[in-house]
Amino acid sequence: MSETQEARETEIGESRYLYCIVNCDAEMSLGEIGIDYAKVHIIPYKDIAAVVHACSVKPYETRDHEKAKLWIFTHNYVIDKATERFGTVLPFSFDAIIRGNDDTVKDALSKGYEKLKGELDRVEGKAEYTVQIFCDPEKLTQEILIEDQELKALKEKIEKMPKGAAYLLQRKFELKIKDMISASIFKLADEFSSKIRKYVEEIKVEETSRIPERYKDKKLIATLTCLVSNEKVEELDKVLEGICNRRGYDVRFTGPWAPFSFIKLKEI
Amino acid sequence: MMSASPALGHPSVSLSSRRFENAEIALFSERDIRDEQFGKIQPVPSSLVRGQGSKRPRRYPGILRANGTKGDLTMKAERENDLVDVLDKLLNKGLVLNADLIISVAGVPLIGVNLKAALAGIETMLDYGMMEAWDQRTREWYAKEYATKGAVPLAEGEEVILKMLGSLWDRRWISPTWRPGSFYLTNKRFFLFRKEPAEILFEIELDKLEGLMIRSDTYLRKEREELYIQFDCGETARIHVSNIRELKDAIEETVGKQLERELSIPYEQYPLPQGEKIVQTEKFWYLFPSMGILTEAWRLGRLSLTNKRLFWVYQVDNQKMFEVPFDEIIGVTLGFNGKESSISACEKVLIIAYNGGRVLFGGDENRLQKMKIAIEKMIPEKPIVMK
Numbered sequence: 001m002s003e004t005q006e007a008r009e010t011e012i013g014e015s016r017y018l019y020c021i022v023n024c025d026a027e028m029s030l031g032e033i034g035i036d037y038a039k040v041h042i043i044p045y046k047d048i049a050a051v052v053h054a055c056s057v058k059p060y061e062t063r064d065h066e067k068a069k070l071w072i073f074t075h076n077y078v079i080d081k082a083t084e085r086f087g088t089v090l091p092f093s094f095d096a097i098i099r100g101n102d103d104t105v106k107d108a109l110s111k112g113y114e115k116l117k118g119e120l121d122r123v124e125g126k127a128e129y130t131v132q133i134f135c136d137p138e139k140l141t142q143e144i145l146i147e148d149q150e151l152k153a154l155k156e157k158i159e160k161m162p163k164g165a166a167y168l169l170q171r172k173f174e175l176k177i178k179d180m181i182s183a184s185i186f187k188l189a190d191e192f193s194s195k196i197r198k199y200v201e202e203i204k205v206e207e208t209s210r211i212p213e214r215y216k217d218k219k220l221i222a223t224l225t226c227l228v229s230n231e232k233v234e235e236l237d238k239v240l241e242g243i244c245n246r247r248g249y250d251v252r253f254t255g256p257w258a259p260f261s262f263i264k265l266k267e268i
Numbered sequence: 269m270m271s272a273s274p275a276l277g278h279p280s281v282s283l284s285s286r287r288f289e290n291a292e293i294a295l296f297s298e299r300d301i302r303d304e305q306f307g308k309i310q311p312v313p314s315s316l317v318r319g320q321g322s323k324r325p326r327r328y329p330g331i332l333r334a335n336g337t338k339g340d341l342t343m344k345a346e347r348e349n350d351l352v353d354v355l356d357k358l359l360n361k362g363l364v365l366n367a368d369l370i371i372s373v374a375g376v377p378l379i380g381v382n383l384k385a386a387l388a389g390i391e392t393m394l395d396y397g398m399m400e401a402w403d404q405r406t407r408e409w410y411a412k413e414y415a416t417k418g419a420v421p422l423a424e425g426e427e428v429i430l431k432m433l434g435s436l437w438d439r440r441w442i443s444p445t446w447r448p449g450s451f452y453l454t455n456k457r458f459f460l461f462r463k464e465p466a467e468i469l470f471e472i473e474l475d476k477l478e479g480l481m482i483r484s485d486t487y488l489r490k491e492r493e494e495l496y497i498q499f500d501c502g503e504t505a506r507i508h509v510s511n512i513r514e515l516k517d518a519i520e521e522t523v524g525k526q527l528e529r530e531l532s533i534p535y536e537q538y539p540l541p542q543g544e545k546i547v548q549t550e551k552f553w554y555l556f557p558s559m560g561i562l563t564e565a566w567r568l569g570r571l572s573l574t575n576k577r578l579f580w581v582y583q584v585d586n587q588k589m590f591e592v593p594f595d596e597i598i599g600v601t602l603g604f605n606g607k608e609s610s611i612s613a614c615e616k617v618l619i620i621a622y623n624g625g626r627v628l629f630g631g632d633e634n635r636l637q638k639m640k641i642a643i644e645k646m647i648p649e650k651p652i653v654m655k
Contacts, residue, residue, distance in 0.1 A: 020363075076354050091358075091362040092363045093358060093359065093361065093362040093363060094359055094362075128357075182446065182448050186446065186508070189433075189510065211352070
């Protein structure tokens, strides 16, 4: 056992690490599924409850990439387990720790009860999904060349010409292709934004987003975070499939997530 | 699925190549890795296994297209627990605690800063806005950096009322084109801003707005609405956004008066001499004769009738490629395109015979028919002498 873990255990019981708020009215344990195998338990107030584990007053800090990763995944894992059991939850950010004991948590729940209950009701039966739409400029170019006879002819011409002579034409060709690709993207966005909106409760366009490694060679067009009713997910699926079936486009659809992006209260 | 599995020190567990039927398995596998790494196996309580003791079994859509290729299977949400997604949600979103409950050092919430630093290089984090809630100084520094790198330039006291993605029809380029960006409506201006490289592509002060008009046009063979804006100097701009009505309403509300009215703007903005008016216009293919290095080919453009002549403008460069005054037209007829063409739209063609030869236009049959009738109306009533 490392030094930090030991230090953590000696101070245990002085604070509560929060995973999420759920619909539940009884005290219970979820087992040792928490961060660093901490025992996760439930602190109810009326019909809502906090999912927590007892920890030291120190926040979880590390410079060890692997450890940080495990913590983060475990945090999400507990949220998933709670969701399975109690329905849609209000998830906490990583490392939300209340100084105090179960009563302190209960007190916080009682103070925020109306708001928390309201939010739980609002997100019930819904989950968060993230949609990333990518395009492959190369494939789109091929598509454009199939559609546009004139550009195709120009390309063939360029290929036959000596390099120096072809330069200006090539430049013109590239500019035109670039414009047509952005036109194609706009057309797609136009067509699908209304379709997607039909099946989501709320939608957010992410201004910044990270792209998984294997999509690095593609161009990200948009990242949308959507709050979706469970019964509408299949329909949303179908709409996205429609985008995916277009040559040159790709969709990454992840979820269900707890409604991280759609909680209207920022803090409790 | 943890695509970064080798980093976990388990090259033998190649999760990225596995396909999970449902995320439950994915989660357990992830759990297994943990356990392996910690050198112990911990059974997951049976009460937590899906379908056993869980009040609301939850649908975890399976993972398909795990490698991003198009399969014949339907698209489903993947639950791959990519670190990037988990980080985004768990570190930037979700509930946080009120300041008086949070664990802090001298009043500054330090939570997770080191953790974030461990997970991503600081620059990456700044790029992705992950430091937002954190160190004030870092943020200020970044804000300064960012200001030179694509922040929206606003004057003092200027407030953004509406922001919308859209595009502007730009006629200045080698070939006119739609230039995308974000349209900003402020209490002072309406402008199109492109983030990278940062540039205002178009701007107009609100008090210089003379009129607005919404008009449908065909774009990539589909009808869509576009917004035309007229300035007090008589110039016009043509733009497209996803919600034209909302933008129009917002502009009118900000200016405080009705601006929508009929503007006499010819399609494609091809300049016409005074006294000449567009009577009818339609997008048609034109069989472009071979010229210089270019071979004979069908090209898309706009065939327009004015009160004086007929002309066709190539859409790529907005150049007039063919024109003929009505009194030189001998006859107009619909026929089949005899030549081989890969453009199915050009099977039916409108043939216009004039004193210098004949030209072919291709397109939708009904539209060709309408155009034919319009041209016939314009041809002066005189006996046609065929020589």
